[in-house]
Amino acid sequence: MIIVQKFGGTSLSDDCSRQHVLRHIRRERAEGHRLVVVVSAMGRRGEPYATDTLLDWIADNGNSLPDREKDLLLSCGELISAATLCSLLNREGIPAVALTGGQAGIRTDARFGSARIVGVNGARLLEYLEEGKIVIVAGFQGMTETGEITTLGRGGSDTSATALGAALQAGIVDIYTDVDGILTADPRMVSEARPLPMVSYEEICNMAYNGAKVIHPRAVEIAMRAAVPVRVRSTFSEGTGTLVTRADSVRRQSGWTDRPVTGLAHVKGVTQLAVATEEGPSDVQLRVFRAMATNGISVDFINVTPAGVLYTVIDQDAGEALKLLGGMGLAVRSRSGCAKVSVIGGGMNGEPGIMARIVEALTAAGIPILQSADSNTTIWVLVSEEDMVPALQALHAAFGLHLVPS
Amino acid sequence: MIIVQKFGGTSLSDDCSRQHVLRHIRRERAEGHRLVVVVSAMGRRGEPYATDTLLDWIADNGNSLPDREKDLLLSCGELISAATLCSLLNREGIPAVALTGGQAGIRTDARFGSARIVGVNGARLLEYLEEGKIVIVAGFQGMTETGEITTLGRGGSDTSATALGAALQAGIVDIYTDVDGILTADPRMVSEARPLPMVSYEEICNMAYNGAKVIHPRAVEIAMRAAVPVRVRSTFSEGTGTLVTRADSVRRQSGWTDRPVTGLAHVKGVTQLAVATEEGPSDVQLRVFRAMATNGISVDFINVTPAGVLYTVIDQDAGEALKLLGGMGLAVRSRSGCAKVSVIGGGMNGEPGIMARIVEALTAAGIPILQSADSNTTIWVLVSEEDMVPALQALHAAFGLHLVPS
Numbered sequence: 001m002i003i004v005q006k007f008g009g010t011s012l013s014d015d016c017s018r019q020h021v022l023r024h025i026r027r028e029r030a031e032g033h034r035l036v037v038v039v040s041a042m043g044r045r046g047e048p049y050a051t052d053t054l055l056d057w058i059a060d061n062g063n064s065l066p067d068r069e070k071d072l073l074l075s076c077g078e079l080i081s082a083a084t085l086c087s088l089l090n091r092e093g094i095p096a097v098a099l100t101g102g103q104a105g106i107r108t109d110a111r112f113g114s115a116r117i118v119g120v121n122g123a124r125l126l127e128y129l130e131e132g133k134i135v136i137v138a139g140f141q142g143m144t145e146t147g148e149i150t151t152l153g154r155g156g157s158d159t160s161a162t163a164l165g166a167a168l169q170a171g172i173v174d175i176y177t178d179v180d181g182i183l184t185a186d187p188r189m190v191s192e193a194r195p196l197p198m199v200s201y202e203e204i205c206n207m208a209y210n211g212a213k214v215i216h217p218r219a220v221e222i223a224m225r226a227a228v229p230v231r232v233r234s235t236f237s238e239g240t241g242t243l244v245t246r247a248d249s250v251r252r253q254s255g256w257t258d259r260p261v262t263g264l265a266h267v268k269g270v271t272q273l274a275v276a277t278e279e280g281p282s283d284v285q286l287r288v289f290r291a292m293a294t295n296g297i298s299v300d301f302i303n304v305t306p307a308g309v310l311y312t313v314i315d316q317d318a319g320e321a322l323k324l325l326g327g328m329g330l331a332v333r334s335r336s337g338c339a340k341v342s343v344i345g346g347g348m349n350g351e352p353g354i355m356a357r358i359v360e361a362l363t364a365a366g367i368p369i370l371q372s373a374d375s376n377t378t379i380w381v382l383v384s385e386e387d388m389v390p391a392l393q394a395l396h397a398a399f400g401l402h403l404v405p406s
Numbered sequence: 407m408i409i410v411q412k413f414g415g416t417s418l419s420d421d422c423s424r425q426h427v428l429r430h431i432r433r434e435r436a437e438g439h440r441l442v443v444v445v446s447a448m449g450r451r452g453e454p455y456a457t458d459t460l461l462d463w464i465a466d467n468g469n470s471l472p473d474r475e476k477d478l479l480l481s482c483g484e485l486i487s488a489a490t491l492c493s494l495l496n497r498e499g500i501p502a503v504a505l506t507g508g509q510a511g512i513r514t515d516a517r518f519g520s521a522r523i524v525g526v527n528g529a530r531l532l533e534y535l536e537e538g539k540i541v542i543v544a545g546f547q548g549m550t551e552t553g554e555i556t557t558l559g560r561g562g563s564d565t566s567a568t569a570l571g572a573a574l575q576a577g578i579v580d581i582y583t584d585v586d587g588i589l590t591a592d593p594r595m596v597s598e599a600r601p602l603p604m605v606s607y608e609e610i611c612n613m614a615y616n617g618a619k620v621i622h623p624r625a626v627e628i629a630m631r632a633a634v635p636v637r638v639r640s641t642f643s644e645g646t647g648t649l650v651t652r653a654d655s656v657r658r659q660s661g662w663t664d665r666p667v668t669g670l671a672h673v674k675g676v677t678q679l680a681v682a683t684e685e686g687p688s689d690v691q692l693r694v695f696r697a698m699a700t701n702g703i704s705v706d707f708i709n710v711t712p713a714g715v716l717y718t719v720i721d722q723d724a725g726e727a728l729k730l731l732g733g734m735g736l737a738v739r740s741r742s743g744c745a746k747v748s749v750i751g752g753g754m755n756g757e758p759g760i761m762a763r764i765v766e767a768l769t770a771a772g773i774p775i776l777q778s779a780d781s782n783t784t785i786w787v788l789v790s791e792e793d794m795v796p797a798l799q800a801l802h803a804a805f806g807l808h809l810v811p812s
Binding site: 048054061063064066068072073075079080082084091147148149 | 478489498509
């Protein structure tokens with residue numbers, strides 16, 4: 001079958017890591033699979049070919065690069081990675097070719113810096129695979145119809161990988177990273193966090209949108225639409241990581257049908273704003289959100305009542321939001337330094353008492369809930385930043401996430 | 407008018423040099439010219455984005471990059487230069503775009519590593535120029551019809567510049583470098599060497615082919631065919647350098663009609679081979695040259711007589727040539743460490759006595775001539791390497807090259 005492997009920057013940044021990459025390629029090839037390998041730029045700020053180093057270079061040289069040319073520049077980071085891996089494979093006698101995103105058939109719109117994939121033509125990749133070659137593709141980049149080089153934005157290599165996987169109807173897309181898979185919570189916050197053998201597309205999307213930095217949600221959505229399974233696994237270990245697939249497969253295969261909650265995620269640095277609108281004109285609530293939108297301020301945790309409007313913004317936007325609201329003559333209370341804790345589970349829908357268990361756990365830990373919200377697969381609570389780690393730990397224990405079977 | 411400017415690696419390698427580059431661009435722009443700026447990769451081995459550094463990187467990582475992928479990798483060096491200059495210009499409020507060679511319309515064949523330009527479509531460049539933008543083009547690279555990225559080989563940025571100049575019918579192609587123009591001889595050999603205000607296309611081609619590293623001969627030929635004048639000038643000074651144009655223009659404009667010799671060039675590291683063929687079969691001479699050709703050994707200074715064959719190879723090829731000739735049972739005398747001194751002048755054709763003056767000058771200096779050859783614009787003499795510098799000095803004086811008017 002066709003396997004798409006994606007290796008991130010930390011998997012390519014030094015010789016030892018690259019040996020692990022070669023090991024994964026050799027293993028799958030030995031099993032007879034045909035491989036498309038998507039690579040990110042190497043390493044971190046300070047290393048010469050890293051994305052941030054290229055951006056630092058421009059910051060020191062005029063700092064005035066238009067978006068179009070910035071993409072031209074950044075595309076080099078992934079090209080250098082692709083060429084490097086190509087050389088290493090060919091030395092071992094494993095025939096390999098390296099392609100730009102455009103050469104790999106990834107067509108995008110012309111939104112430089114955050115282009116969207118509008119189509120993938122896999123014909124050329126299939127030809128190379130047919131010839132028995134490993135096809136290395138520079139991730140994070142594509143090409144417009146008129147030959148402009150674009151980048152897909154941060155996390156774009158994940159998107160390259162799943163888009164190619166979808167176009168080629170790959171058997172699996174393996175996202176290699178520096179963690180052992182998707183965990184029930186961030187292990188820096190919750191030491192009992194356990195790797196999840198299986199999650200659904202929806203669950204991992206919710207985790208990613210709510211602050212878990214495992215895989216880009218756009219990438220998951222593309223895999224989900226094409227029903228291509230994704231695995232998030234470690235470059236540096238032998239574990240098979242976390243399989244991301246359809247919710248019904250998860251329920252069927254995991255043998256863990258009664259799990260209402262799959263994992264926890266969190267985002268810090270949130271400011272809660274309470275706007276009294278009772279005295280204002282009748283369209284004041286509309287005007288509040290319109291003012292946020294026209295000034296590019298994202299809002300969350302929105303709660304509209306006759307008495308007023310309660311919502312959150314990120315701390316960095318709080319100053320501007322307060323200025324805008326002040327200019328409208330509104331009375332505002334703000335509370336910065338809040339954290340959003342997300343309780344995620346594809347199985348919570350229709351399951352009674354989840355919210356009750358959350359409130360119970362947090363109350364027992366003495367943690368005030370500043371606000372809450374819920375969808376059919378996620379419940380969010382807003383707490384003070386100091387309460388975030390205790391809240392995660394209390395919820396992890398309350399839902400038995402330390403008991404997740406490997 | 408349209409001016410194509412080409413800046414080499416040393417002109418872009420540090421901030422001070424880049425300020426000179428900006429000065430040249432500002433000056434021509436202030437005079438109302440429309441500018442296409444071709445850039446090489448920055449700097450020298452050791453600097454992160456230099457061509458040699460990228461090659462060293464691969465040498466350390468598998469050292470097995472196919473030619474196709476090597477071109478993909480190397481193209482990044484020029485892209486990073488182009489983006490850097492684009493940022494610097496935009497900071498000054500000078501609108502600029504950066505293009506890959508392919509985006510600039512440079513179509514090549516698929517001979518990776520030394521691709522030939524098969525066509526240039528200047529439409530897109532003209533559009534940008536029409537919009538008042540400076541168009542920066544990554545030199546040394548092009549694209550095949552199927553979207554493969556190619557490089558033009560060393561010196562290729564000169565070729566990019568003259569090919570774009572020819573396609574756009576530019577008023578002039580300015581090759582900016584770290585010397586003040588084309589000199590009558592290498593100043594490290596001949597301290598009296600003087601800059602030439604004007605030379606013909608043919609003369610500079612002969613100089614380049616004979617070891618003077620000023621501009622790539624392929625680049626000159628493209629300019630010559632399109633009758634686009636070229637100027638070789640210094641990035642770091644105000645001088646206007648050397649104008650390279652048609653021989654009749656040189657004769658008309660230089661006011662120096664009776665100059666039989668324009669300059670001297672030299673190549674070291676040559677081995678002379680004398681093969682006795684008198685006793686061998688009748689086709690032995692043919693077999694000698696066939697053996698060299700099939701083994702990829704370039705021959706020069708060929709002199710075939712009934713008694714034998716006299717020719718030269720570069721020192722590095724001498725061992726293999728001797729082995730081949732020995733295998734054919736031929737008696738060979740070889741002399742390594744020779745140098746080829748070239749006396750070049752578009753005006754020597756039909757001028758009597760040039761060879762006599764060469765022999766006279768070298769004899770007076772006590773320098774034995776090991777061999778000679780001549781075309782209508784160049785006379786070559788082979789001397790021992792120890793005699794090379796004295797020979798260059800004697801010839802420079804004999805032809806009054808120290809008197810070239812500025």
